[in-house]
Amino acid sequence: MTKITINSLNSSEKELENKLGYEFVKKSLFRKALTHRSAVYEQKYAHKKRKRARSNERLEFIGDRVLGLVMAEWLLERFPDEQEGDLGPRHANLVSKTVLAKIASKLEIHNSIHVASHEEKAGVNYTESVLADAVEAILGAMYLDGGLEPVRKFVRKLWVDIMKAQALPPKDSKTALQEWLLTRGLPLPVYELVSQEGPSHTPVFIINVKAQNMEGQGKGGSKRSAQSAAAKDLLGKLNKVNKIKRQGNK
Structure with a gap:
């Protein structure tokens, strides 16, 4: 398992930060976004009552909402004549775990996710759900660190090809x-x-x-x-x- 540093980013975290195109003021937020709950339980210094709070789950929670807002805003702008019945499927597809996992793979986030040693050996940091959750957590951390604009800029850059490919509303x-x-x-x-x-x-x-x-x-x-x-x-x-x-x- 990659060692989690306290006051600075390790090499893989720095590399990912560069790929994101955003420099975090609060490095601890970025590190937490990359910390799977299994890694927290494995850390000897983590206090029992604070274990869950140190993982990326809370950041994932807010990141999911922020992504939803930014994507809804973009869809209204891009498709001014479409009604909710068409915008809904577009939105659902763009914020789906499958698409989030693709974004994560493009950024090679699996190299920076902190998971427990046994989970890393099992390849958990490559699974769709863990990758998707990490992207949402990063968006949550980005929002808390710098506000909505950095998130908006990041999403519009990374999702633009997927957005353009949606000539028609997708069907589940x-x-x-x-x-x-x-x-x-x-x-x-x-x-x-x-x-x-x-x-x-x-x-x-x-x-x-x-x-x-x-x-x-x-x-x-x-x-x-x-x-x-x-x-x-x-x-x-x-x-x-x-x-x-x-x-x-x-």
Whole structure:
């Protein structure tokens, strides 16, 4: 595990700070944003009553809200004629854990996250949920350190390509599957939790979805992401079968 210094940033933290394009006045805030709760429990100097307060969970909480505000502001500016029904899916996609994890990978945040030794060996600092949480925590720390403007500047720089790629409002796989079935007068899909593994802070869910005597399966760090993956799997199968049937009728 990377040693957590007290009054200054280590080399990986400094490198990440440079990539962020923002220099923290309060270095301790930045370091806390990179501290997973497992690392806190491993630190011998941490007092029991303050262990959870020293991790990045509180910063993640505020960072999530700040990102939501900045992104909503940007969407209203970029799509002045769209209504809430279209802006909502755009917003949900842009602040999703999947997108946050992509941002984290681009910045190579995994090199700077402090996790417990056994968690580091297991590769926890590469998981989608931990990476996404770290990005939100960094945004929270940035907001508390310098206000909203640095966060706005950072988000608009790192998310610009993803924003431009959204020519049309994205559809969640669950919604797309539901619409596919409803337009054909078919019953709605049924989701079933197959298993839940891993520790509470990095769970792995496996979910099955059934419709039209066919089945899809998905895996994710949350039930929602696993359901979405399962819906995507099943939708692909349904479209393939439907395509074969159309070709056979020609």
